[in-house]
Amino acid sequence: MQRLGGLWLLWRRPPAAGVAAKGLGLREVASGVSPPGSTSPRALNIFDRDLKRKQKNWAARQPEPMRFDYLKEEVGSQIADRVYDITRNFSLALDVGCGRGYIAQHLNKETVGKFFQVDIAENALKNTLEMEIPTVSVLADEEFLPFKENTFDLVVSSLSLHWVNDLPRALEQIHYVLKPDGVFIGAMFGGDTLYELRCSLQLAETEREGGFSPHVSPFTAVNDLGHLLGRAGFNTLTVDTDEIQVNYPGMFELMEDLQGMGESNCAWNRKALLHRDTMLAAAAVYREMYRNEDGSVPATYQIYYMIGWKYHDSQARPAERGSATVSFGELGKINNLMSQGKKSQ
Amino acid sequence: MSGNGAVWGRVRGRLRAFPGRLAACGAEAAAYGRCVQASTAPGGRLAKDLCAPEFEALRRCFAAAAKKTLRGGL
Numbered sequence: 001m002q003r004l005g006g007l008w009l010l011w012r013r014p015p016a017a018g019v020a021a022k023g024l025g026l027r028e029v030a031s032g033v034s035p036p037g038s039t040s041p042r043a044l045n046i047f048d049r050d051l052k053r054k055q056k057n058w059a060a061r062q063p064e065p066m067r068f069d070y071l072k073e074e075v076g077s078q079i080a081d082r083v084y085d086i087t088r089n090f091s092l093a094l095d096v097g098c099g100r101g102y103i104a105q106h107l108n109k110e111t112v113g114k115f116f117q118v119d120i121a122e123n124a125l126k127n128t129l130e131m132e133i134p135t136v137s138v139l140a141d142e143e144f145l146p147f148k149e150n151t152f153d154l155v156v157s158s159l160s161l162h163w164v165n166d167l168p169r170a171l172e173q174i175h176y177v178l179k180p181d182g183v184f185i186g187a188m189f190g191g192d193t194l195y196e197l198r199c200s201l202q203l204a205e206t207e208r209e210g211g212f213s214p215h216v217s218p219f220t221a222v223n224d225l226g227h228l229l230g231r232a233g234f235n236t237l238t239v240d241t242d243e244i245q246v247n248y249p250g251m252f253e254l255m256e257d258l259q260g261m262g263e264s265n266c267a268w269n270r271k272a273l274l275h276r277d278t279m280l281a282a283a284a285v286y287r288e289m290y291r292n293e294d295g296s297v298p299a300t301y302q303i304y305y306m307i308g309w310k311y312h313d314s315q316a317r318p319a320e321r322g323s324a325t326v327s328f329g330e331l332g333k334i335n336n337l338m339s340q341g342k343k344s345q
Numbered sequence: 346m347s348g349n350g351a352v353w354g355r356v357r358g359r360l361r362a363f364p365g366r367l368a369a370c371g372a373e374a375a376a377y378g379r380c381v382q383a384s385t386a387p388g389g390r391l392a393k394d395l396c397a398p399e400f401e402a403l404r405r406c407f408a409a410a411a412k413k414t415l416r417g418g419l
Contacts, residue, residue: 203381203391208400210393250364280407281377281400283367288378 044166047217049120049141051266052163056121059262060100065127068260069102074244075158075187075303076102082185082305083107083154090153094118096142096174097160099262101128101135109133112154118145119160121262143170147177157186159303162219163266171232181312184234190241190302191219196290197254197299204282213271225304234308235315242303247296251283254299362414369413370406377403 059068080103083090091113095103098117107115115135119125125137140146142157142164155174164170174184198216205212220228222239229237248254258264291297309315326337367374380396383389 203385206391207381207384207393207395250367252360252364252367277400277404280363280367280403281381283363284374284377284403285381286378287367288375289382 046267046269047163047165048266048268049163049165053120055259055264055266056099056119056262057123059260060121060123060127062260065100065260068257069100071244071246071261071301072099072102072159077106078242078303078305079103079156079158079185079187080106082307083111083156086183088153089113092116092152093154093156094145094147094152094177096145096155096157096170099124099158099160101131103156103158104131104133104135105129107131107133116147116152118142124262143173145173145177149176150179151177153179153182155182155184155186157184157188159187159189161186162189162217167220168228168231171228171234175233175308175310178310180310181314182310184306184308184310186306188225188304188306189219190304191221192243192300192302193219194299194301196286196297197251200251200282200286200289201278204285205278208275208278208281214267214269215265215271215274217265217267219302220304222304225306229306229308232308233310235311236307236309238305238307240305242305244301244303245298246301247292247298249296251286251297252279254297362411366407366410366414369410370403373399373403373406 059065062068083103084107089111093112093114094116095101096118098104098119101117104112104115104117109132112133115131115133116138117125117128117135118138118140120139120141122139125139128135128137138146142160143166155178157174161167161170178184194216201215202212222241225239226237229239248257286297330337377396377399380399381391384391384395
């Protein structure tokens, strides 16, 4: 991996998100510009980003980080597959929330010329995996990208957008830094993720303590994802879902793995304490309600893969209303119509 | 977190023993799980301590398993 000497940028969160970057004497970057149609309230603050940075730093500093990498490796390779499916070479690419670089390790120098790796945790950037593409590591928050407009041909993001506070704004910023005819390929956790864990903890906490508090963070629904991408300005959207089921010996091993991945809860409304009785009860409920035949318990990870393009004149557009030359009623005679068309050409 | 992580390591070590002890109490855990699951059926209502007897049995079995594997104090 090559690092252009000294190109480590530390970008602290600007004091007020709405202040134009020009006033601070900086070039116009994505974080300072707020698009005119944006209606996201500034008070949207669900996750403690400082704590998430500490958790990711801790996870990346573990003695055996590859023990917990399996999910991110799988999703990273799926995203790399989708990049290869697009028959184009990208000279400049950006990975938002890259972790240890799970996507870049699968891509080759012909497809992507140079890769910018952005993550909130410096330990993850220091322990990147082997990759052949030259990279530049940037320490930045996913919601405050320090890049100018129309910079990147390709932006990828794998399993990190579910911790951003203002998802519409993050997607708008990704759209902003893309060049026209650039593409964004992302993967996010979906609504059904870890539903077994959520239900078990909910039931156990209700039975043991009389009420429950959320322990699994809220995920985006697939309809909302389409709306968000459209609102951010993306064209030609594609969203598909995939479910990965991983079997664990029990609930405690699942929770340990989640912590090792850096996916511990960091919502402001989290309860600071989980009683041992409740944990024991939840493990018993999990095993009884969801176990497999061989005694292991499954955990479901639902992944949404999304592809969105930035508008460019060369892209196909929907035809004008009323410009049809054949009607659907003639679908049965389509073979005749096609051979007629070929003869007349 | 503390400098050498001594407290955290101790607490985490205790927690790592949980799965083994839970495995030793399979029957009680299954009974408790069935009781809670029954309350999720239509018409059931899950309230605090609905399955308290089953949970007490599970906790006693769990503590007994802990005593068996005890090595010089928790």
